Amino acid sequence: MLHSALINVMVKAARRAGRSLKRDLGEIEHLQVSLKGPANFVSLADKRAEEMIYTDLAKARPGYGFLGEEGGNREGSDKSHTWIVDPLDGTTNFLHGIPQFAISIGLKREDTVIAGVIYNPANDELYIAERGKGAFLNDQRLRVAGRRKLNECVIACGLPHIGRGDHQLALQEMAALQDKIAGFRRFGAAALDFAFVAAGRLDGYWERNLQPWDIAAGQILVREAGGIVSGIEGHDNALTTKNVVCGNEFVHGELVKILKPLAD
Ligand code: IPD
Ligand code: CA
Ligand code: CA
Secondary structure, three states, X not given: OOOOHHHHHHHHHHHHHHHHHHHHHHHHXXXXXXXXXXXXXXXXXXXXXXXXXXXXXXXXXXXXXEEEOOOEEEOOOEEEEEEEEEEEEOHHHHHOOOOOOEEEEEEEEOOEEEEEEEEEOOOOEXXXXXXXXXXXXXXXXXXXXXXXXXXXXXXXXXXXXXXXXXXXXXXXXXXXXXXXXXXXXXXXXXXXXXXXXXXXXXXXXXXXXXXXXXXXXXXXXXXXXXXXXXXXXXXXXXXXXXXXXXXXXXXXXXXXXXXXXXXX
């Protein structure tokens, strides 16, 4: 399938970094058994992937700004375009050899994300979206699931862990939802949670305390697949609210109705 030159640039960068992460995953499987574990190795893998992505994107679009999880903000001469990149989303999964992780690349023009690529090198699933042109998984057009009964819906969430987030609020959110839905999932890679909603595998997803690089590419994927993404308070730009809720129009509305009052 033919995509724009922009998407081709993003896919090329994601695939090259993906090959590197996939090689590293093989190494991690060996390091698991050592006492020290693979933690240091993973933080190197992460940085190496980000540098590869930066190099490829900067070569193809010199001047664009770059916001990466590892290297922070690198200003460009073109102030209207910024790449927003998580070189390894799902680090804890990667560290444990669980093949649910991804590279996430978004491109923001002014305040709007106009393109997104999410790539899981472990299973070679490549998600792409461009504003007004739809969302795709390995060239198959994506559409969010159509369910309109919450008790049939499978919903993903993020859960705060040691040292992070509001544990009490997370428990209240789970309690408020668990007798209304068909099942919770906690997969551990925000970018892929969005991608699964876009692909209709999940009916909805919410999470607090995310960063722009967790959200940028995923947000456009879900929107281009016909879904709604907002902050939990209902604000439109989840990139700035740092908490997100998404799904089809019905599921999104129901989740906002249930989750929003809990944090008020
Ligand atoms: C994390 C993952 C995880 C989410 C965390 C993120 P990282 O990103 O997306 O699913 O629950 O909030 O920070 O650290 O693996 O890039
Ligand atoms: Ca992340
Ligand atoms: Ca990361």
